[in-house]
Amino acid sequence: MTSSGKLKVGILGATGTVGQRFVQLLADHPWFDIAELAASDRSAGQPYERACRWKLSTPMPARVKSLIVKPPEPELACDLVFSSLPSSVAGEIEAAFARAGYPVISNSSNHRLDEDVPLLIPEINADHIEIIPVQQRRRGYDRGFLVTNPNCSTIALALALAPLHQTFGLRAVMVTTMQALSGAGYPGVASLDIVDNVIPYIKNEEEKIQTEPLKIFGALTDDRFVPASFQISAQCHRVNVSDGHLEAVSVKLERPATREEIIETFRQFTSPIEELRLPSAPSRPVILKEEEDRPQPRLDRELAAGMAAVVGRVRACPILDYKFLVLGHNTIRGAAGAAILNAELLKAKGYL
Numbered sequence: 001m002t003s004s005g006k007l008k009v010g011i012l013g014a015t016g017t018v019g020q021r022f023v024q025l026l027a028d029h030p031w032f033d034i035a036e037l038a039a040s041d042r043s044a045g046q047p048y049e050r051a052c053r054w055k056l057s058t059p060m061p062a063r064v065k066s067l068i069v070k071p072p073e074p075e076l077a078c079d080l081v082f083s084s085l086p087s088s089v090a091g092e093i094e095a096a097f098a099r100a101g102y103p104v105i106s107n108s109s110n111h112r113l114d115e116d117v118p119l120l121i122p123e124i125n126a127d128h129i130e131i132i133p134v135q136q137r138r139r140g141y142d143r144g145f146l147v148t149n150p151n152c153s154t155i156a157l158a159l160a161l162a163p164l165h166q167t168f169g170l171r172a173v174m175v176t177t178m179q180a181l182s183g184a185g186y187p188g189v190a191s192l193d194i195v196d197n198v199i200p201y202i203k204n205e206e207e208k209i210q211t212e213p214l215k216i217f218g219a220l221t222d223d224r225f226v227p228a229s230f231q232i233s234a235q236c237h238r239v240n241v242s243d244g245h246l247e248a249v250s251v252k253l254e255r256p257a258t259r260e261e262i263i264e265t266f267r268q269f270t271s272p273i274e275e276l277r278l279p280s281a282p283s284r285p286v287i288l289k290e291e292e293d294r295p296q297p298r299l300d301r302e303l304a305a306g307m308a309a310v311v312g313r314v315r316a317c318p319i320l321d322y323k324f325l326v327l328g329h330n331t332i333r334g335a336a337g338a339a340i341l342n343a344e345l346l347k348a349k350g351y352l
């Protein structure tokens, strides 16, 4: 902990697309202070300013420029770590940190579906953090633990589904995503592949979107997660947009509802964790746009500082019941912002 009472945090994968977003969002955070930055052998040993090809539109925060990037080994001087490592290495490295006593708040997919790891969206399943003592007991972790946030498209989708699931129940969900380039990391998709083009394939993405919501909306009973039982079909596409995943969703509900009731349900969905006053929590996790041609990535991704799911074009579906669009900022609510909100919840609930 720092002299000002903030928790010291480390960022694993700090030079990457999500890592840079962590650095930006944590630069003036009231509860957390960036103490350690880690990345690959390519970067380790260099000052962050030299190691990192900074791609955000705000300047690199002055105080991280001279921090020396370290290897992602559990010898970092910090109270917890955020991880945005590639899935090729994240699984083992994150487990090593948890074993060594660090709370690990991860973006990577490796541990998301582990039976004792929360797949957390604080506005939906905050109670899932109660599995943490079980995880620690089962794995022999002392102070350390693993908490994950869902896939970037899953988070926006789940936030939009939450009010419908609560009020009417869900039977089936069909979703077609149009996902931004920053979702592929840096340098990501080659320009000659994506200019004037749409790529109708993102490795493992459809599988993630088809499974993760069932864990998120599942119940934690008797030390285990019982998944929700609705069906999900996803089709994923990479499009020529810098930030912001747009998703076209159709839903079949358990109970009949009028369009007005659906609209009202979206409008009235407030954050169930509002009383915790978490610094990164949007006051409205779902924002409903009324214009006929919204949400749009360029115009709407920064609403609520990029932390809300922006819904629009709610209308009847002739095959299922209703269809709508949802937009989420993939590196903020879909990644770094989501993990920071998870850490804030864990701190407010006494886990950090």
Ligand SMILES: NC(=O)c1ccc[n+]([C@@H]2O[C@H](COP(=O)([O-])OP(=O)(O)OC[C@H]3O[C@@H](n4cnc5c(N)ncnc54)[C@H](OP(=O)(O)O)[C@@H]3O)[C@@H](O)[C@H]2O)c1
Residues within 6 Å of the ligand: 012, 013, 014, 015, 016, 017, 018, 019, 038, 039, 040, 041, 042, 043, 044, 072, 084, 085, 086, 087, 089, 090, 107, 108, 109, 151, 152, 182, 183, 184, 185, 186, 187, 330, 331, 334, 335
């Ligand atoms: N981009 C998104 O919108 C998004 C959203 C949700 C989740 N995620 C997940 O977040 C993770 C990071 O994604 P990204 O888009 O930020 O990727 P990225 O831009 O490619 O960044 C990868 C980061 O990991 C480091 N790294 C690479 N190989 C490593 C190794 N062998 N050992 C240690 N560090 C290594 C890189 O360091 P160097 O600079 O030193 O190479 C860099 O800091 C992935 O698991 C991804 O699936 C991404």
